[in-house]
Amino acid sequence: MKILRVISSMDPKQGGPCQGIRNAIPEIDKYGVENEVVCFDEPNSEYLGQDSFKIHALGASKTPWKYNEKLIPWLIDHFNQYDIIVVHALWLYHSYATIKALLLFRKQNGTPPKVFIMPHGMLDPYFQNxxxxxLKALRNKIYWRLVENTVINEADGVLFTCEEELLLARTTFPNYKPKRQINVGYGIQQPPQRKIPMKEAFAHTVPKWNGKPFLLFLSRIHSKKGVNLLINAYLRLENELEMLPQLIIAGPNNHDYGREMQALAAASPNILFSGMLSGDAKWGAFYESEAFVLPSHQENFGIAVVEALACNTPVLISNKVNIWREIAKGNGGIVKDDTEKQTYDMLKEWLSFDSLKKSEMSSAAERVYQDYFTISQAVGQFINKVQNA
Incomplete structure (x- = not known):
């Protein structure tokens, strides 16, 4: 079997879908399935040529819609080389162009390969509400009527990373009638084993860390992520309790909202902003923390959440993180609503646990990862479901 992935860019700075592709393909190779990618990057881009799979870079796109006149002719010329086409993400030219090419090919040449759309959370009602x-919601509403509902409904199926994403997608737009809705799952590679240099790298990056287990927020510092809920809940607890673990907020913060959150937290010497963490410092943060906290208003999958689980770190999350059902079922953390009151309750509940209870939940967190979110499980499920769709 040969799969073509269609995506606007493979620039690692884009994160999300392109990183998911890079995580999955080495595991898919083990099944003897060949993968290639077509994207709108310049062929000489420094981040290309380092992957184990072939990337067809058609050159830079134009306009905010990411228009590239080369894609439709290229797809029509190459459709016969592939068994399955997977389009990653929505709302840009590449998804429209793939379905347009599919309809043209079907009319001119007969049976094309199967085409699946993987929206990566972009059908979540949060973005409309x-x-x-x-303004963006109005734009999407118009674009859905003109273009995107055809993309969804003409494809052979829509692929989702978890059951919650699949269920939420049904509630967002009218005339949502995909031929198939398939939960293929999602996963991450096993993180590196815990090593002393990780702790040292983290301590070097966050010199005000007191060396004790802490609460960790590691994500984009964005209003969607509920950072203000977390800070306000922590400040309230700080006025009520004598001893609190430090709260370390990791993520790029040199922007307006990041500065706003730092000002909000300025009253507490126990809230530390580390900036973005990577490599050993990032893994050190996961391993040295006592719990990972993300009271997000919308999170399609939450790779950082799963990374925490894989490091035996319990997760304290909102029920707007779409993998909350699996975490709650496996007792890998605490799940509450995405409100300040519920965030406060979540932190207070965690802090009320004795060491045995925390240790039990730590072990459960790792089991949740093994049961639901390993890359091998996700890839096996993906291959089985797209082959049989």
Missing amino acids: AKERK
């Missing part, structure tokens, strides 16, 4: 997204 959030107050700060009114």
Whole structure:
């Protein structure tokens, strides 16, 4: 079997879907399945040529829609080389172009390969309902009627990373009638084993860390992530309890919202902003923390959440993190609503646990990872379901 992935860019800075592709393909190779990618990157981009799979770079796109006139002709010329096409993400030219090419090929040449759309959370109702997204929501509503509902409904199926994403997608737009809705799962590679240099790298990066287990937020510092809920809940607890673990907020913070959150937290010497963590410092953060906290208003999968689970770190999350069902079922953490009161309750509940209870939940967190989110499980499920769709 040969699969073509269609995506706007493979630049690692884009994160999300392109990183998911890079995580999955080495595991897919073990099944004897060949993967290639077509994207709108310049062929001489420094981040290309380092992957084990072939990337067809068609050159830079134009306009905010990421238009590239080369994609439709390229797809029509190459469709016969592939068994399955997977389009990653929505709302940009590459998804429209793939379905347009599919319809043209079907009319001119007969049976094309199967085409699946993987929206990566982009059909979540949050993006239509959030107050700060009114103009973008209107744009999406119009674009859905003109273009995107055809993309979804003409494809052979829509692929979801978890059951919650699949269920939420049904509630967002009218005329949502995909031929198949398939939960293929998602996963991450096993993290590196815990080593002393990780702790040292983290301590070097966060010199005000007191060397004790702490609460960790590691994600983009964005209003969607509920950072303000976490800070306010922590400040309230600090006024009520004598001893609290430090709260370390890791993520790029040199922007307006990041500075706003630092100002909000300035009253507490126990809230530390580390900036973005990577490599040993990032893994040191996961391994040295006592719990990972993400009271997000919307999270399609939450790779950092799964990385925490894989490091035996319990997760304290909102029920807007779409993998909350699996975590709650496996007792790998605490799940509450995405409100300040519920975030406060979540932290207070965790802090009320004795060492035995925390240790039991730590072991359960790692089991949740092994039961649901390993890359081998996700890939095996993906191959089985797309082959039989």
